[in-house]
Amino acid sequence: MRTSLSPIQRDCRRISTVAHLIAQAAVANPEAIALHAGSARMSYGELNANANRLAAYLRALGAGAERIIGVCLPRSFDQIVACLAVLKSGGAYLPLDPAWPQERLRHLLKDTDAPVIITTASMADGLSAEGRTSVALDHVAHIVSSFESCENSVVVRRENLAYVIYTSGSTGKPKGVEVTHGNLLNLIFWHRQAFGVTTADRASYLAGLGFDASVWEIWPYLTAGASITLADETVRTSSMLLREWIIEKKITVAFVPTVLAEPMMKAQWPADTALRFLLTGAETLHTFPRADLPFAVVNNYGPTECAVVATSGTVAAESDQTPVPTIGRAISNTQIYLLDEQGSPVAKGETGEIYIGGMSVGRGYRNRGELTAERFLPDRFSARQGARMYRTGDL
Numbered sequence: 223m224r225t226s227l228s229p230i231q232r233d234c235r236r237i238s239t240v241a242h243l244i245a246q247a248a249v250a251n252p253e254a255i256a257l258h259a260g261s262a263r264m265s266y267g268e269l270n271a272n273a274n275r276l277a278a279y280l281r282a283l284g285a286g287a288e289r290i291i292g293v294c295l296p297r298s299f300d301q302i303v304a305c306l307a308v309l310k311s312g313g314a315y316l317p318l319d320p321a322w323p324q325e326r327l328r329h330l331l332k333d334t335d336a337p338v339i340i341t342t343a344s345m346a347d348g349l350s351a352e353g354r355t356s357v358a359l360d361h362v363a364h365i366v367s368s369f370e371s372c373e374n375s376v377v378v379r380r381e382n383l384a385y386v387i388y389t390s391g392s393t394g395k396p397k398g399v400e401v402t403h404g405n406l407l408n409l410i411f412w413h414r415q416a417f418g419v420t421t422a423d424r425a426s427y428l429a430g431l432g433f434d435a436s437v438w439e440i441w442p443y444l445t446a447g448a449s450i451t452l453a454d455e456t457v458r459t460s461s462m463l464l465r466e467w468i469i470e471k472k473i474t475v476a477f478v479p480t481v482l483a484e485p486m487m488k489a490q491w492p493a494d495t496a497l498r499f500l501l502t503g504a505e506t507l508h509t510f511p512r513a514d515l516p517f518a519v520v521n522n523y524g525p526t527e528c529a530v531v532a533t534s535g536t537v538a539a540e541s542d543q544t545p546v547p548t549i550g551r552a553i554s555n556t557q558i559y560l561l562d563e564q565g566s567p568v569a570k571g572e573t574g575e576i577y578i579g580g581m582s583v584g585r586g587y588r589n590r591g592e593l594t595a596e597r598f599l600p601d602r603f604s605a606r607q608g609a610r611m612y613r614t615g616d617l
Contacts, residue, residue, distance in 0.1 A: 239378050239403055240410065241310040243445035245270055247421075251447060254421065257299050258451040258471070264299050266447065269306070271371040276307035278369040279362070283338050283355055285311035287382050292331050292339035293431065294318035294349065297452055300359055301431060302440060304340045305385075312376035314383035314400075319432035324348050326396075330388055333398060334588055380404035386588055387434050389526055398588030405529040406441065408581040412554040413442040416534065417475055417499050417520075423448040424496075426468065426476040428458040435504065438530045439477055461485040472496040480505040487511040487519055503531070507547045510540035523549035527597070527612050528582040532556055556580035559603060559611065579604055579611035 244266075247254075252267030264272075277285075285291055291308045293315050295301040308315040316334055318327050320341075327349060331339060338355045339346075346356040359366075384406045388396045413419065425443040427450050429435040443450050457467045461482040468476055474496050478486060483502035487509050491497075495516045503522035511519040524532035535550020552558045560574030561567060568574035579601040586594035601609040 240441050245373055247447035255449045272303045273306040273310055274371040275366050275369040277310035279366045280311040285313040287312045289313040290316050290334045290336045290386055292316045292318055292336045294320055294341040296320055312378050315385045317387055317431040319430045399526045400585040400588055401529055402585055405582055405584055408555050409529045410442045410445055414446050419446045419448055421447040423474045425450050426473045427452045434526045434530050435477055469495055475499045477501040480507050484509040491516055513539035521547050525614055527584050528578045532578045556582050573617050576614045576616045577611045583610050583612050
């Protein structure tokens, strides 16, 4: 018997890459603004053309399917162009935060065996190594601009890597999580459907590139032809300044980490605020929103190993029904299992460990075969051949 596909599954199978979707958006409306930062703007036509040229340059350096390319740039237009260029080249990007200690950056580049690092001239020497090419964007701009801006014909499959992102290492050695194009597309199509994203939306970009929320803040919107506004460093770390910025910039969908979202949920907001959804996550949410907020608050849960988000749910105004807001329900094409120590489902109302199955489950850990086998297990509850589930360790 053939199992019918959900609309999101059909989309994921029909469209192979994020780069393809963004190219479509650029062709459909090249003058539309893709990126805002202060008074600066970048149109979809410019974004796509710049990424095409850089992708051609990267391919000349050996970029391609399953090749990991480091991106170590501050939050900027260049950063987003670079990540898109890596995807257009057929490679997978390794997001690196320039604020991290250089020792950590060098370790992650070595661990992934990245042949190329895209960075700035001030950081290039410190990140260079034998067999690795450092691309300092501010020094090679004239070379990149000489390449033709044309769509590449690189074949990329859903099972190929889209990005590798490292955990913080707070509980031990940092782990490089391998996320495929199929994993990423499932997140994108669920998000666009769940929050009704259109070309009229303006989303915020607050996260550092090394935090997987950045994946969520960038690709669902650019693939939909919406625009992204980059917050400056002062704004992104203050809940009250961020609230004012969201109002001023007419942000319609924003992801805000829990620690900043909680005071914002208790603040007063103008009735005509453009914000439609305040998305939050990263830590346990303990606060319920005010009843008079002019937007919905959505709580989200998901480990890096499962493409950012595994469960999502709108948080109702404060009530006596639950002590803390819930983490919602599984997103599209994702299954949540609550299992006991023997791996059996717990009874309703009992505590169990969260296991995640479905299309969001990543490939595994980079160069950590034993740990991958320990945490990424065969999904015996799924009828899909080769299905796996991720053991989160969360209760």
